[in-house]
Amino acid sequence: MTASTLKTIVGRRLWITGLVLAIAAALVSALWLTASSQPASATIAQTASTLDTELSQDPATSDAKADAKADRTAFHAAMKAARMLKGQERVDALKKVAADAKAGKYGDRIEKRADRRADRRAAVFALLPDELQADLTKLRAMQPGDERKAYRNEIRQKALDDGYGDKVKEAAEKLKGHWRD
Incomplete structure (x- = not known):
């Protein structure tokens, strides 16, 4: 391969890369323009109202997250305490924590996780x-x-x-x- 051929191959690759980037930029801008069919002032007003709505709903969302975190913390503390026991006491304590998790004592997410785990075990047992x-x-x-x-x-x-x-x-x-x- 000669130097002039190499320049031609490199030049072609650069040209193709530039063309692909230009097409991608055109598609993105076209999608962006069609998505915002309203005037700029309406978009700003909508953005402001959306921001107000999000700010007003944030405490409820953070309360739900705090509750979920508290549920996880309680579940992990109960599991840790159960694992520290020995013999039959340990077995009974772990069964109780699992039953409480299935009953929803530690929240919906942990209940769903316990149900999924039970379903997986049943599926494996069936095999x-x-x-x-x-x-x-x-x-x-x-x-x-x-x-x-x-x-x-x-x-x-x-x-x-x-x-x-x-x-x-x-x-x-x-x-x-x-x-x-």
Whole structure:
């Protein structure tokens, strides 16, 4: 490639870039002009009235934001307090916070989040094999203690032994190092 050819390629690219920018500027200005079909004085008056409306509604909006922030703060404080407990007290406290969240005690946004989480868990549970669903349901209904731990270990071993299918076996092998007793 020679120097004169390079100048021509660069020149063409600059010309095309300039043309594209000019077309874009023309489109933006055309859209802007068609959007403001009223005279400038009306636009200024509308802007002033819109500003007044926004300023008058701002405290209500800030109150809603403050309420939502207070709800989140209360939810996080309750979760933190529940997580500091040990054993069955912790389980019961976490269940209570979750139930309160679903009931709307911590506001609409946290209630919706709790509902979405429950829906996701139900969808994932529905994907499990029927036999595993039955065993997990039975495990959840059992009282905490040695019997429940033994049944949980039976489920884990059955999963590792391909009792629930290949996919469950693969998942069990991947999770094996993360299981707590």
